[in-house]
Amino acid sequence: MWVSEIMLQQTRVETVIPYFEAWLRRFPTIGKLAEAEEQEVLRLWQGLGYYSRARNLHRAAREVMRRYDGEIPGDPTTLETLPGIGPYTSGAVASIAFQVPVPAVDGNARRVLSRLTDDPDPGWPTLRRWASALIDPEAPGDFNQALMELGSKICSPRRPKCGECPLSDFCAARRAGTQSERPAPRRRRSVPRLVEAVAVLLCEARPSRSGSDDVDSTTPTRRVLLRRRPSTGLLGGMWEFPGGPVAAGEDPLEVARRVGRSLVSQSDGSRLERHSDCAAVDLGPVQRLRVVDHAFTHRRLQYVPFLFRLSAQGPAPEGDSELMWMDPYEAAGVPIPVAQLKVLTQVFGPTGPP
DNA sequence: GACACGTGGCC
DNA sequence: TGGCCAAGTGT
Incomplete structure (x- = not known):
């Protein structure tokens, strides 16, 4: 009740x-x-x-x-x-x-x-x-x-x-x-339209060890980097792909690159070296994903997602629970807002129940 | 009291 | 497509 x-x-x-x-x-x-x-x-x-x-x-x-x-x-x-x-x-x-x-x-x-x-x-x-x-x-x-x-x-x-x-x-x-x-309709204010660049960092790591006939060892693990929003405010506590606002006249791809770069290089240099492939965020293949339009009550948001394929998983900042590499199974187990789900399914395909 | 806060259905 | 609506509450 x-x-x-x-x-x-x-x-x-x-x-x-x-x-x-x-x-x-x-x-x-x-x-x-x-x-x-x-x-x-x-x-x-x-x-x-x-x-x-x-x-x-x-x-x-x-x-x-x-x-x-x-x-x-x-x-x-x-x-x-x-x-x-x-x-x-x-x-x-x-x-x-x-x-x-x-x-x-x-x-x-x-x-x-x-x-x-x-x-x-x-x-x-x-x-x-x-x-x-x-x-x-x-x-x-x-x-x-x-x-x-x-x-x-x-x-x-x-x-x-x-x-x-x-x-x-x-x-x-x-x-x-x-x-x-009756009742008289409330007048509504116009909703601002915003553009947000989204950086989908995908790591398809094949197991380095060979000689095993284990099925798991031949199936690449696919993980994406997700970030948890602050626990209050819009979509509080929900997970989403890292991203950033795109100002008028700005190139969404540049914003996404900047976001991606900051994520793979935010730990110390030694880890970056061991994961040198991560530095390829700004060089590596970039794939445009389908734009997702989403209307909230009070704003209209256009998510412009880019897929960056990393050959090695970037450093998962320990102690930083706001940022996590997740495989499809893990991603299906955490709360993700609908618009971000539309980005996720472009990468992983349909996952889990609604 | 105004504003923030999600999403899906309808026309 | 885009605006409007639907069983409110917290700040």
């Missing part, structure tokens, strides 16, 4: 279902979730977006174990102290799971209330007041879910089905004919 509410924030039901099922298989209890590593939690969230929800849910699970003896609190005020739980989710959990008569006003409920009253932009205090006045104290969870369901199925954002709506006789917007203009 809690997990589903978090997953459903800003996300469609059909998208959530497979994630929800996989999640409960892996984390059947709050205790299991609390024990897990954040990396695994993010891996199960991979593709769902808004990854802070996963990090917060994980932290909240640990807090529930530590402070509430593993029992989810039923009081909305207490719920809101947990990371990732705000006014909506606290109301939803408290009313649906604990029968506490509090409102749970999401975007759907807001739209219904906005139309019922023909108020183009009701504030959240107003919405809570209206919902509180209407709520059935005997079945607050059912009421809240019904209100949201009505907004989702009948009182839809576009082309509301007023003919099927049980409340159409009481609807001020319907009377005024303004239902499709």
Whole structure:
């Protein structure tokens, strides 16, 4: 219930279902979730977006174990102290799971209330007041879910089905004919378009030892260098190919070379010597990969990836867990954002489950 | 209160 | 293609 509410924030039901099922298989209890590593939690969230929800849910699970003896609190005020739980989710959990008569006003409920009253932009205090006045104290969870369901199925954002709506006789917007203009749309700012050069460093190392008939010894190990993003902010904690912003008029390839060079030479010189092939980053064969366009909510990003084939693996900076050489199997086990997955599949082919 | 924060579907 | 939308929260 809690997990589903978090997953459903800003996300469609059909998208959530497979994630929800996989999640409960892996984390059947709050205790299991609390024990897990954040990396695994993010891996199960991979593709769902808004990854802070996963990090917060994980932290909240640990807090529930530590402070509430593993029992989810039923009081909305207490719920809101947990990371990732705000006014909506606290109301939803408290009313649906604990029968506490509090409102749970999401975007759907807001739209219904906005139309019922023909108020183009009701504030959240107003919405809570209206919902509180209407709520059935005997079945607050059912009421809240019904209100949201009505907004989702009948009182839809576009082309509301007023003919099927049980409340159409009481609807001020319907009377005024303004239902499709309620609530008033928020004006959006234009999203900046950015270009990012991506350096895919690929190492196909054949085993140096010969004379063995072991299959593994004839199969080259293919590894790519991945970097973990800082644990907060955009795509926090997720792994991606190293890259850098491309300024207007700048050549993406030059940026990628610069990034690649800095990575293979960032350890001490002796290691570089032993891996002299790595110095060939700026000489060696460069292969253009397919450009990946990706639209976030607040920016549009164009990833321009280049594949650098190294014949030896560059120094894996020890103690630097932000940077790691990974084979296809390892890469399938760490959380990677969707756009970077599109780059990865160009190198490794499809890997692992979504 | 404004802004950051992902992704996929729709038209 | 590109803009808009969808079950919010944290800072």
